[in-house]
Amino acid sequence: MKTVTIKNVTLGSGAPKICVPMVGKTVAELLEEANNLLELDLDIVEWRVDFFEEVEKLAEVKKIGVKIREILKEAPILFTFRTKKEGGEREVPSTYYFQLNEMMMESGLVDLVDIELFMGDAEVKATVAKAQNHQVKVVMCNHDFDKTPPKEEIINRLRKMQELGADICKIAVMPTSTEDVLTLLSATNTMKEKYADRPIVTMSMGGMGVVSRIAGETFGSAMTFGAAKQASAPGQVPVAELRSMLNVLHDSI
Numbered sequence: 167m168k169t170v171t172i173k174n175v176t177l178g179s180g181a182p183k184i185c186v187p188m189v190g191k192t193v194a195e196l197l198e199e200a201n202n203l204l205e206l207d208l209d210i211v212e213w214r215v216d217f218f219e220e221v222e223k224l225a226e227v228k229k230i231g232v233k234i235r236e237i238l239k240e241a242p243i244l245f246t247f248r249t250k251k252e253g254g255e256r257e258v259p260s261t262y263y264f265q266l267n268e269m270m271m272e273s274g275l276v277d278l279v280d281i282e283l284f285m286g287d288a289e290v291k292a293t294v295a296k297a298q299n300h301q302v303k304v305v306m307c308n309h310d311f312d313k314t315p316p317k318e319e320i321i322n323r324l325r326k327m328q329e330l331g332a333d334i335c336k337i338a339v340m341p342t343s344t345e346d347v348l349t350l351l352s353a354t355n356t357m358k359e360k361y362a363d364r365p366i367v368t369m370s371m372g373g374m375g376v377v378s379r380i381a382g383e384t385f386g387s388a389m390t391f392g393a394a395k396q397a398s399a400p401g402q403v404p405v406a407e408l409r410s411m412l413n414v415l416h417d418s419i
């Protein structure tokens with residue numbers, strides 16, 4: 167299994183790394199959030215730019231991106247526009263989605279970009295190639311906020327991400343029963359044992375799924391999302407508690 171190193175953070179070995187989302191809607195909120203993150207024991211910061219009310223203006227995104235980078239100094243930044251159909255805050259035309267991601271890859275301000283698997287194979291592949299040209303890593307992903315697909319389907323989607331050239335493959339699904347949580351964990355474990363040749367990130371959302379957000383080292387998920395003040399998805403555990411639970415599991419393995 168290939169690991170992925172972003173600055174001094176290595177995904178795919180040791181305990182899962184903690185990624186904390188920023189969900190500010192305004193410039194003031196984002197700056198405050200970025201400053202608050204400096205106090206937290208995190209590995210990666212995710213900027214959920216779909217929350218930003220000026221996200222449809224490229225120049226404004228870049229301008230605040232410069233300030234966020236200044237505040238966060240060397241911290242790895244994952245740039246994410248989550249589309250409405252996958253649980254995000256707003257919809258933009260897919261041409262704009264790719265333009266926005268391309269601009270950020272070219273800017274040198276971010277280390278990773280989040281690209282949704284179902285945005286079209288050709289466009290996704292082209293984005294992967296551009297990211298490689300700019301030494302930016304691609305976290306390819308898929309979300310189901312209503313249900314947990316069958317195990318085979320979860321595995322197929324993660325394998326498709328590998329085929330399309332993802333550096334990291336991520337899936338988040340919603341359980342409607344504890345059996346669904348086991349389905350997600352079992353798919354993760356089978357990926358680890360049979361198919362994954364690079365880091366994968368999986369989670370079962372909501373309260374029932376919390377166990378999946380802490381058990382990544384056991385079953386094969388390389389990163390977990392922890393909450394600062396405001397969670398970006400249901401079930402995210404506050405960062406300090408998350409770190410201590412990850413450490414307990416790490417020390418026992």
Ligand SMILES: O=C1C[C@@](O)(C(=O)O)C[C@@H](O)[C@@H]1O
Pocket residue numbers: 187212214246248280307309336338369371391398399400402
């Ligand atoms: O893809 C993910 C995972 C996530 O949905 C979660 O369930 O923690 C949170 C999102 O911010 C992130 O982009």
